[in-house]
Amino acid sequence: MAVLSSVAEFMAEEDWEEFCERLEQYFLANNIKDTETEKRRRAMFLSVIGGKTYESLKTLLAPQKPTENTYEELWQVLQDHLSPKPVVIAERYRFWTVRQKAGQSVSQYLAELRRLAEKCQFGNFLNDALRDMFVIGLLDTAVQKKITQRNTIDLK
Known part of the structure; x- marks a missing residue:
């Protein structure tokens, strides 16, 4: 073969x-x-x-x-x-403290959040956690403000 x-x-x-x-x-x-x-x-x-x-x-x-x-x-x-088993609290700390970096595109920032979330064991809360952290960590405060004024926000 x-x-x-x-x-x-x-x-x-x-x-x-x-x-x-x-x-x-x-x-x-x-x-x-x-x-x-x-x-x-x-x-x-x-x-x-x-x-x-x-x-x-x-x-x-x-x-x-x-x-x-x-x-x-x-x-x-x-x-x-x-690749030892991750310590969930440490992984979540990394996730919840990351912010968009200068020069980092919105899609790159979202990809970084998705990568960090892999070991956080969010389960059914994953999409909400990604959405919330995406908004919280955005560099552009004007966009942040517009997003947070909506009643329903979807990560898409």
């Missing part, structure tokens, strides 16, 4: 979860299923995590070798190490 595309090596400055999402899509595109090709998934995973990450993984697993673990076990070890 021909391999479709490739996955760039993970770099330490990258977001671990985004890298894993891309890797899962690579596995899907190449029909590399969980149980059928466990050794192949593990080999590909170990090949693309990068030298520094591989070194960290070896240290975290010592005295075991990475090849003595399943793909899922390896992934979980790195997930716990590189």
Whole structure:
């Protein structure tokens, strides 16, 4: 079977979860299923995590070798190490204190709010939180004033 595309090596400055999402899509595109090709998934995973990450993984697993673990076990070890569970109160603090920066477009500001909200666990309150923080953090106070004079405000 021909391999479709490739996955760039993970770099330490990258977001671990985004890298894993891309890797899962690579596995899907190449029909590399969980149980059928466990050794192949593990080999590909170990090949693309990068030298520094591989070194960290070896240290975290010592005295075991990475090849003595399943793909899922390896992934979980790195997930716990590189992307620990967020502290919700800290994530919400970042969300509630962000403001539009000088030179930042309205769409860039909204995208930043959406990114920050991902780990806040707002649930059904997400759209209201985004709308409220969008208005609160706008640099243009004239626009802020116009928006807050409306009875109903929708993020759209």
